[in-house]
Amino acid sequence: MSYRISSFSEKCHVNKETIRYYEKKRLLPEPDRTDAGYRIYSERNVKRVKFIKHLQDLNFSLSEIYKLLGVVDKDTIRCENMFEFVSKKEEEIVRRIEDLKKIEKLLKELRCKCPDKKELYDCPIIDTLIDN
Numbered sequence: 001m002s003y004r005i006s007s008f009s010e011k012c013h014v015n016k017e018t019i020r021y022y023e024k025k026r027l028l029p030e031p032d033r034t035d036a037g038y039r040i041y042s043e044r045n046v047k048r049v050k051f052i053k054h055l056q057d058l059n060f061s062l063s064e065i066y067k068l069l070g071v072v073d074k075d076t077i078r079c080e081n082m083f084e085f086v087s088k089k090e091e092e093i094v095r096r097i098e099d100l101k102k103i104e105k106l107l108k109e110l111r112c113k114c115p116d117k118k119e120l121y122d123c124p125i126i127d128t129l130i131d132n
Contacts, residue, residue, distance in 0.1 A: 001043055008041040012049040019049070027052055027066060060089060 009016045019041075022028040028048060031039040051072075055065045064085070071081040113124040 003041045003046070005039045005041070008039075008045065011046055012053070014049060014053065022049065022052065025062060025066065027062065027069060058089070059093065064089070 003011060005016050005019055009019050012019070019028065023030065028045060031041050031045065034040060048069075052065055052069075055068060056062075060068065068082070068085055071085070110125050110128060113128055
């Protein structure tokens, strides 16, 4: 089955500009065109966009996705390289979670410094942030 850009973008749950952007960034191959110049996309392209969106949901950047697509498209040892990519991303996410937990703790500490009266001019939260 083939799709023009409007139906393709609907099927992939992205807008047309996203499709054009993916093409510009070479995440999607240059599509075939009709004699009138309309872009034509295949089911394979649908799977590719869904793969890209799924990776974005896993917090991969577009540059990381571009590299991963290189593995998918060209590498003969796909599984080994994908394992490395996923392992590195997992380590990065674990570090970010630890950082977010630290931030959460600091924000809770700041909130606890706030008195019940919120209309004070001297704000302990601002004072703490300025002093540190």
